[in-house]
Amino acid sequence: MPTLAFDTSAAHCAAALVMGGRLCAQRHEGMARGQAERLVPLLEDLLAEAGLRWHDLSALAVGVGPGNFTGIRIGVSAARGLALALGLPAHGITGFDAFAPGGDTLVTLPAPRGRLYVQPFRDGRAEGPPCLTDPAAPAGLPHRPVYGIGGSALAQTLGVPVTESSWSGIAPAIARVAATRPAPPDKPKPLYLRSAGAALPADPPPVILP
Structure with a gap:
């Protein structure tokens, strides 16, 4: 059964479709920003290339990091939403495991x-x-x-x-790892190994009146 994997944890939007241990299709587009807008259309293009529809899938897999904070959130949020809408298990795969x-x-x-x-x-x-x-x-x-x-x-x-290795192989690697694992009991969760780079504001927060 087909497993659709994707990753936005670095400066790219990557996806791969694996079925029966065989790589059916893959895409890797380098981009520093814009993954949120590009991810779903890219996945739809990938499915069309393989002659499949969303409901033909058996599982989803997403890269959970470590990597870019915003990119990881984009990928994990998409995986959770698609899994809920399609009734599919969603695997969270770290870059290390991949x-x-x-x-x-x-x-x-x-x-x-x-x-x-x-x-x-x-x-x-x-x-x-x-x-x-x-x-x-x-x-x-x-x-x-x-x-x-x-x-x-x-x-x-x-x-x-x-x-x-190279980032171009991340999505196929995620798909292959996920295809060997049983359905996960939990939703994918981001793997962050450092604090956010944003600085806290110097001004005190406003007082919220009752």
Whole structure:
């Protein structure tokens, strides 16, 4: 049965359709903004390319981060709304799970200011929570091969091999992971690993009168 996956956690709008373990169609459009307006039309184009309709789907999957705050909210909100309207399960898949190849590894994703999001995996399963680290001075990370995006500097620091992925493969990877999992009991939730970049206002909040 077809699984439709999409991701807006970085500067892109990406989607893929997987059926029976086979990639049927995919789209990846780079964009710094505008994902909210583009996502649903892109999904409809993808379904039309595969000759399917919304009610032909068996499941949805969405990238829950880490990444851009607004982009993650757009993707997760769309997945929840579509799942409710179509009566489908919606899987929330982290970028770490999407790019993890199996075995004992470190999976990386780019973070602001030259830092990295990192999560260790053992035997293909997450080992401990992800963290935000400086690739030039990582602390407490095991020496394992590095996979994912942007991990070259970390691999050089640790003296381990690195295999770089690209954002163009995020949606197919999310779809394939979701297709191997049972229907989730909970709705997708964003994965945030840092505080929001917006500064709090300096003026005191207004007094609300009774």
